[in-house]
Amino acid sequence: MSESTTPDGIRARALALLYHAGSGHPGGVLSQTELVGEVWSRCEPWAERPNGRVVLSKGHSVATLYTLAGLHGMLDEDEGKTLRKLNSRLQGHGHALTLPWLETSTGSLGQGFSFAVGLALGLRYKRDDTPVYVVLGDGELQEGQVWEAAMAASHFGLHQLTAVVDYNKMQSDANNDEIMRLEPLVDKWSAFGWHVLETDGHSVPAIARAFDAAHSMKDRPSVLIAHTVKGKG
Numbered sequence: 001m002s003e004s005t006t007p008d009g010i011r012a013r014a015l016a017l018l019y020h021a022g023s024g025h026p027g028g029v030l031s032q033t034e035l036v037g038e039v040w041s042r043c044e045p046w047a048e049r050p051n052g053r054v055v056l057s058k059g060h061s062v063a064t065l066y067t068l069a070g071l072h073g074m075l076d077e078d079e080g081k082t083l084r085k086l087n088s089r090l091q092g093h094g095h096a097l098t099l100p101w102l103e104t105s106t107g108s109l110g111q112g113f114s115f116a117v118g119l120a121l122g123l124r125y126k127r128d129d130t131p132v133y134v135v136l137g138d139g140e141l142q143e144g145q146v147w148e149a150a151m152a153a154s155h156f157g158l159h160q161l162t163a164v165v166d167y168n169k170m171q172s173d174a175n176n177d178e179i180m181r182l183e184p185l186v187d188k189w190s191a192f193g194w195h196v197l198e199t200d201g202h203s204v205p206a207i208a209r210a211f212d213a214a215h216s217m218k219d220r221p222s223v224l225i226a227h228t229v230k231g232k233g
Contacts, residue, residue, distance in 0.1 A: 002216045005071055007033045007204070013065040014067045021084040024092065028061040031228040036064045038207045039133045039140050039164065046072040050128055053123075054192035055116040058137035058166065059093040061107025074101060075166030080123040083155055098158055109196070112136075113163065117149045120161040121219075127207060132213065137165045139171030142180045147192065153221045162214045168203065168230040194223045199225030215219075 005119045011033050018024035036056065043052035046069075056065055066083065073089075083086035089098040096102040104115045116134035123130055139145060153161055167185070169176055178183055189196045195217045199210045207226065214222035 006200070007037060007202075008233055010037060010067055010071075012062070013070070015119065016065045017063045017066060017080050017083045017090075019127055020081040020094075023084055025060045025172075026071060027230040028058060028166065028168070029063045030232045031230050032058070032061055032064060032135060032166045033232065034204050034207060035164050035166060035224075035226055035228070036061075036066065036135055038204055039055035039213065040065075040068045042211065043133065048150075049218035053103055053116075053119060053132045055103045055112050055119070055134040056094065056106065057112025057116065057133070057134050058109065058140055059112060061166075062092070062094045062106070065094065065102070069099075069101065078132055099156050108139040108143075110138070110149075113140075113146050114149040116161065116163075117153045118156065119158055120153070120158040123160065124156070124158065129160055132161045134161070134163060135166060137171070137230075138165055138167045138169065138176055138182060139166065139179070141182055141185075142176075150189070150192045150194065157219055158221045159218050162211065163221065163223040163224045165223060166228055167225050168201075168228040170230045186207070189223045189225070192193045195220050196223055196225065198227070202216065202232060 011030055014029050018026050023184050039054050043054045044050050083090045084092045093106045094102045096105045106112045113134055120132040197210045199206045210224050
């Protein structure tokens with residue numbers, strides 16, 4: 001593993017993108033690095049036949065995806081410097097019409113999760129067991145759309161769907177508890193019929209073990225509640 005592909009190397013590259021942009025969401029980009037990196041490596045979106053589908057529902061943290069795409073030759077370094085600029089392909093939220101390797105465009109929080117549920121259900125109808133991963137921010141869980149989608153995923157038994165919650169306990173304006181508390185979060189997901197796993201969101205081996213446990217489930221979707229640090233590193 002080269003230095004640039006370690007979690008800290010990915011963080012440094014993502015921060016460089018945000019520096020050139022002059023704006024963005026560094027806290028959430030830094031907290032999700034290990035999570036998105038592990039999902040990316042499992043899905044292999046750069047391959048001719050990817051092993052999975054990845055949806056970044058917390059789309060404002062898309063700088064991580066742009067960084068990983070650059071490391072795999074899907075974007076060049078000069079284009080990375082155009083992040084959040086007018087007429088750039090690299091918008092503050094991913095835009096699938098200009099970046100065909102993205103599963104979906106994002107915007108209002110919660111929509112990416114609903115898209116991922118629909119994607120998994122569509123694959124089910126095609127008898128396709130390709131795994132679907134969707135990464136959410138914890139503040140995003142305050143959106144009612146998230147829980148509608150969670151209820152649907154459980155109802156349809158979408159076992160190939162794994163949700164990942166970047167649980168850094170903060171959002172743009174304040175701590176989650178000051179805006180709208182989420183606890184008891186494990187109990188909430190369990191009550192919606194999901195297989196719930198908790199892990200250290202900055203330990204790649206622990207994340208990998210949790211994903212393996214999620215894949216062992218054959219009757220329900222799984223959610224990985226990953227405890228992270230906002231602005232890690």
